[in-house]
Amino acid sequence: MSSEPKFGDYGGQYVPEALMPAVEELTDAYERYVLKNEDGFVDEFRRRLADFGGRPTPLQRADALSERYDREIYLKREDLLHGGAHKLNNALGQVLLAKYMGKDRIVAETGAGQHGTATAMAAAHLDIDCEIYMGRTDINRQRPNVFRMRIHDAAVNPVEMGSGTLKEAINETMRDWATNVEDTHYVIGSIVGPHPFPQMVRDFQSVISEEAREQIREKAGRLPDSVVACAGGGSNTMGAFHEFVDDEAVDLYAVEAGGSGLTIDEENDLAPHSASLSAGEEGVLHGARTKLLQNPDGQILESHSVSAGLDYSGVGPELAHLVDDDRVTPVNVGDDAALEAFHRLSKLEGIIPALESSHALAYLERAARSVADGSSGEQSEPGDDSADELGDLVVVNVSGRGDKDLDTVIEESDARDIDAAPSMEVFNGGE
Amino acid sequence: MSSEPKFGDYGGQYVPEALMPAVEELTDAYERYVLKNEDGFVDEFRRRLADFGGRPTPLQRADALSERYDREIYLKREDLLHGGAHKLNNALGQVLLAKYMGKDRIVAETGAGQHGTATAMAAAHLDIDCEIYMGRTDINRQRPNVFRMRIHDAAVNPVEMGSGTLKEAINETMRDWATNVEDTHYVIGSIVGPHPFPQMVRDFQSVISEEAREQIREKAGRLPDSVVACAGGGSNTMGAFHEFVDDEAVDLYAVEAGGSGLTIDEENDLAPHSASLSAGEEGVLHGARTKLLQNPDGQILESHSVSAGLDYSGVGPELAHLVDDDRVTPVNVGDDAALEAFHRLSKLEGIIPALESSHALAYLERAARSVADGSSGEQSEPGDDSADELGDLVVVNVSGRGDKDLDTVIEESDARDIDAAPSMEVFNGGE
Amino acid sequence: MASEIEAAFDDDPALISYVAAGDPDAESTKEYVRALVRGGADIVELGLPFSEPIAEGSTIQGAIRRALEAGMTPQTYLDLVADLDVDVPLVCMTYYNLIYQYGDDRGVEPFVAAAAEAGIAGLIVPDLPVDESDPLKEACDAHGLDLIFMVAPTTTDDRLDRMLARASGFVYVQGRLGTTGARSDVSDETHVSLDRLDAADLPKAVGFGISEREHAREIVAGGADGVIVGSAFVDIVASQENVADRLEAKARELKAGAVEGAEKVPEPERT
C-alpha cells in the first residue's frame, strides 16, 4: 500500500505554499494511519462505521425495477447509512483522522448539505469543533440540511460569492484552511482536491464496493455485468467502483448531471449541466489536475444541475484518468429524467432516492428505452451505444436518501410538468 | 406458539360486528403465517426486513452519554431503519400479511407520520393501494412526512374532527375499514386495537429486542440492568422489551410523555400529557381494554405531547398488563426535558433522535440527576425512587430519527427557552 | 313473554328513530322525542354520546359532538330519560366504555340498574361484539332490559347463531357496511341479510342509510319488521329550523312508507 500523488497525468498538489506543509502532514498521516493501520486507526474506523454508521448497508434486489427493465437490478443502499448518504463513510474517516493527528478543529465545504451534515455528525460524535461553508444558493435549496448541521452544533458559514454553490464553498473552505492550517483539518467532501485527498477519500468510500462485491456474489452467484453510480465530485462513484476496477468484465458507468443539456452558454460562462467527464477539458482546479468545465481561456464555468450535490464544475482526478483509460464510461442524464427517476423509485420500490442518486437510476431507464427504441435517448452523444451494454446483472449505487430534496422535487416537478409526479394539488389545497 | 386475545384482563376485541369477521380472518392469518410460518411468510418477512429495511440495526455504545452518566449506555439504533423509525418492522410485516391474505388495499392511521410513511413505503415496495388517515393538527406539525407519503403515491386523508391527532385518525381509519372490510386490511400502527393486533404488532417489533439481547451479550458480555424505551401506543416499547421479559433481572422502563405535567384540565376534558400507564385508568378504547386517559364518566380525554407520535390517550393492553404485574415500570418526562434530550444527543453523539425517542433519552438524565440530587425530578410521582435503579448497563431504544421534527424543535426550543438549543438567530437572520 | 320492545312490532311495521340526547340540549331533546312519537315512531333510540363514536358517520358524529359540548353526561342522560313521558320504549345506544365506567365501581351492573330505573327498555352497544357480551347480557336480564345485537352483511353463520342465542327485543340488521349515515339507495346486502334471518323468531329492523319513504317501503316489502332511521332525523336537528314539526313530518313519512311496504303484495318473482 502506498500513496501516489498522481493518477496518470491527473491529480497532483496545486495549492498555495501555506497549505503545502498541511498537505504533507496529511499525506504522512494518511500513509501511517489509513494505509498502515497505525494505532489501530482502520480498526476503529471500521468499528465506528458499523456501530455509529450502520454498516454494512444492504444490497437489495429491486423487484419492480428488475421486472421493468427485464434484467436483475440490485440497489446498494447507501441511503440507509447514518445521515442518509454515503458521505458519512468519508466524513467519519477524516474526522477520526483529524483526531489521530491532534487537530482541534475541522472545516468542510458542502453542496447538497449531505457532506456538511455527515461532517457535523461525525464531529459531534467525536467531539471536535466544526465549521461548514455552504453557498447561498445551496443554503436556500437544502434548508433541512442546514438545520441539521446547526442542531449538531456546527457553524454554517454562508458563501455569497459567485453562483453560491459548491465551487465557491470549496474556495472559501480552502481560504479558511490556509488561515488556520496549524490546528485545523479540512474534511474535503469528495475525491477532489490535492493529493492525498482523492486517494484517501476513495479509500474511505471503497467500503461500498467492498461490501457490494461480496453481496452480489452471495446473492446472484457472480459479479455484475455493470455498476452504475452518479458522479458529482465522484466519491460515491469511486466508492462503488473501486473494488471492481480490476474485474475487467464489470462495466463501470459514471452518470453525470446533464442538467438541461450538454451545451455551453459562452456569453455568461455558464454550463447548464455538470458533466465534466463527458464534456470537460483537462485543467487545474482546487488543487488537482483533472477534467473541468472551463472556457477556452481556462476560466471555470458555473455548472448547473437540479441536484445540488452534483452541481460542480470539476470531478475527481482518478475518474478522469479511468475515463481516459476507457475503464469507466461517462454518461449523463438531464434534470427531467432525474426527477422522473426520483418519483419512479419512490412509487415502485418504496425508496425515496436523493436527487443525486436519481441520476444513476435514470440511466437505467435510458438504457432500457434505448434497447427498446434502438435509440440512446436525447441527452446522449450521437453514436453512444453504451446504453444497451448494462447487461443482465446491474448494481446501482443509491448514494443517499431524498428527504432533503422534497421541497425541490415538488416545486421542480410542478414547474416542469413531470408526468410521474403526484399532482401539485395534493401538496396545496388538497387537504 | 398460540394466539391469546387477552393479556390478563386487558385486550379483547371490542369492535363493531361488521369488523368481527375481518378480525377473525386476520387472527387466522396471523396464526398461520406469522406464528406457523406458513408459505414461508416469516422467512420472506425477515429477508425483506434485512434487504429493504436495513436490519440488523446497530447497538452502539454511546461514549459521551456513558461518560456523562457514569455507566455504560448503549443505543439501539432503530433510527437507522429504512424510513427513519422502528415503524417499518410492523408496517412491512402487516403489508406483507395483507398480500398473503389477498387484500387489494390497505389503510392506516398515523400520528407523527412515521407509521404512515413506513406503511406508504411498504405499500409501494409490495405494490398495493394505500390510504393514510392523519389528523389536521398532526398534518401541520409533521409536514415532511406528509410529503413523503404522497411521494410514495399514498393518499393522505386529513381528519378534521376533535383535536385532529392520533385518536381521531384511528377512529376514522376504523370507519374506513368497517366500510371496505372485504378487500382492505387495516395496518394499525402500534400494539393497540383489537386482538390480534397487539400481539401481532409486538411480534413484528420484537426483532428489536431479539437483536439487542444478542448484541449486548456480545458487546458487554452480559444482559443489561435495564432497558429504556418511550411509550406512546407502545410498539417500540414492547419491541425493545419482549425478549427481555423473561429475564427477570433486567428492569424495563416505559417512558411516557409527561407533556407539561400530569394534571388534568377537567373543564375541557384535556390531559396536558399522554401518560396512560402512569396516570390512566382501565377502560375500553379502539377495540381493547387497556389503561386510558379518561374522565370519571369514561369520556376519553384529549392528550398532549410536544411529540406527535406519543400523543395518544391509550396504550397497548400488554403494557398495561405488564405494569400491573410490576414487570414494567412506567415513568414519564415532560416536553422540556424531551427537547433538551433531543439537543443533547444531537450535540454529544451526532445522532438527531425523534422527539418520541428523546423522551427515553431524557429519562437517563433524570435518573442520573436524581442520583446526584437525591431527588427524582419534578415530573415524577412522590416516592418514585426508580430513577437510580437503571444500573450500570443500560440499553436505550432510539426508536427513530428526528429529521421530521426539526421545525417543531426549532420553534418549541425558542418558545420555551431551552438552554441546550442553538440560538434562534442562526436559523433566522444569522445567515 | 314478549318484551315491551318486541311488542312495539306487533301492530304494523315499526319505525325506530334515533336522535342524540343533548343535541343541542336536554330540553330540546325531550321536545324532539315527543315530536317523533307524534309522527309515529314506535321505538326511540336515544344516543348517549361518547367521545369516540367509531361506528358513526359524519352526521351522527356531529350530533354527538354538539351534545358533548353542551355538557351531556351519562348522569344527565339518565335524568333526561327519567323525565321523558312518552309511551314508546326507549332504547339507549352508546359505547361500551361509558357503560363500564358508570358508578363508583367499574363494571356494567350499575349502569344497567340505573338505566332500568330511569325507564330504558333496551341497549344497543355497537362496539360490544357478542363474544364479549355475557356480563352485560346478564345484567340486562337481571333488570329486564333487552340487549339488541347488530347483524352485519359480513356476519358469519356461526356468529349469527351466537347472537340469536342471546338477542332479545329485535335484531338490528345493518343494511350495509360502513358507518351510519343517510344514503340515496337501499343496498342489495339488506335483502341478503333479511333472507338469512328469515327463520329468526325476533323482529328484524334494518338500519344504516335509510332516509326516505321509498327506502322504508322497499325494506319492509323485502321482509323487515321495522326500519331504523337516524341521520335523516339528526340532519333536521342540526338545521335548527322548525325542528319539532319537521321531525314529526319526517317520522310520519317514513312510518307511512313502512306501512305501505307491508301492504304491498310482493311480486311472485323478481326480474
Added chain:
Amino acid sequence: MASEIEAAFDDDPALISYVAAGDPDAESTKEYVRALVRGGADIVELGLPFSEPIAEGSTIQGAIRRALEAGMTPQTYLDLVADLDVDVPLVCMTYYNLIYQYGDDRGVEPFVAAAAEAGIAGLIVPDLPVDESDPLKEACDAHGLDLIFMVAPTTTDDRLDRMLARASGFVYVQGRLGTTGARSDVSDETHVSLDRLDAADLPKAVGFGISEREHAREIVAGGADGVIVGSAFVDIVASQENVADRLEAKARELKAGAVEGAEKVPEPERT
C-alpha cells in the same frame, strides 16, 4: 546578472504594488498603474483575473470579479500590458490554469512566450507549489522571466531550500497565514520568516496585510528589502472616488514608510 526585477531593489527598499487588471476596465488600469509609479512603486504586480482566486481575501476577490465582469481575458490582459509605457518591471500574478490553457495547445510555454513579448518581467502563481513548478520554471528561464515563489510561515526548511534553488527576482514572504487582505498590525510571523531568510541572496519582499506607512517602516526595519501592497490599493480602486490621485498618494506614503524603515537604526536588543 541581476534581473530587471532584482535590480528594482538596488537603490532603496522597494514598493511592490498590486492592482487587478481590468478593474473596472483596461483604460483605468493603465491610468492607475501610472499613478502608482508616480507615487513611487518600484514594481507593479498586475493581477490576471481567474474565476477561482483561492488565495485571495474578499477585497481582491471583489476586484477580480469586477475585472471578469468587465470582460478581462488573458489576451486582453497581454494587450493591456503591451500598451503600458511605464518604466518599472511588471509582474503577472495569476493562477495556474490560465497559464496552462493559454494558446492553442495546452502547456505553459505559449503563455510565457506571449507574456515576455508583451513586457512582463516575472510571474507569481499562488497555486503552483515548488514541486509542480519545473515546466514553468524552464519556460520562464527560456524567455527571461523571473518566477517568484511565495514563502509561508508554515514553509519547512526543506521546502525553503527547494524554492530558493529555483527562485529569481525576489522572494515573496507571506507575512501571515491566510489570504490577502489589509490588516491593522504586522504579524510576528513576518519577523520569524525574515530571520529564516537572512542568508538568502535574493531580495525579500513581504506581503499579505500591509496597508499603512507604519507597517511598511516596521517591516523594512525588520530586515525586508521591500513591501508588497495590494488590498489597500484595491480598496481605493473600488471606491471609484478620485482614484488615481489617491493611489499616487497612498504609494507615496507607503514608499516613505519603507524608506524610513531602512534609515532607522535597529535597536540593538528587543525588550
